[in-house]
Amino acid sequence: MTPPCQRCGYAHSLYGSTSAIGRFSSLAPLYRADYDGSPLRATRAQAHADMCDHYATKENPS
Numbered sequence: 001m002t003p004p005c006q007r008c009g010y011a012h013s014l015y016g017s018t019s020a021i022g023r024f025s026s027l028a029p030l031y032r033a034d035y036d037g038s039p040l041r042a043t044r045a046q047a048h049a050d051m052c053d054h055y056a057t058k059e060n061p062s
Ligand SMILES: [Zn+2]
Pocket: 005, 006, 007, 008, 009, 010, 012, 051, 052, 053, 055
């Protein structure tokens, strides 16, 4: 169980809401939050923060 985020109110986990890009290549992996148009980030923590922002700014949660 992931407790609701104190910032956005949604229960989103670090590994459940982000995807690693290029994990199996020789390049350093990039990460992005699991929503359309999310930016690529160098760290999973940054992608996770994007997911939080996405939830926090969503006008019509469904
Ligand atoms: Zn959050």
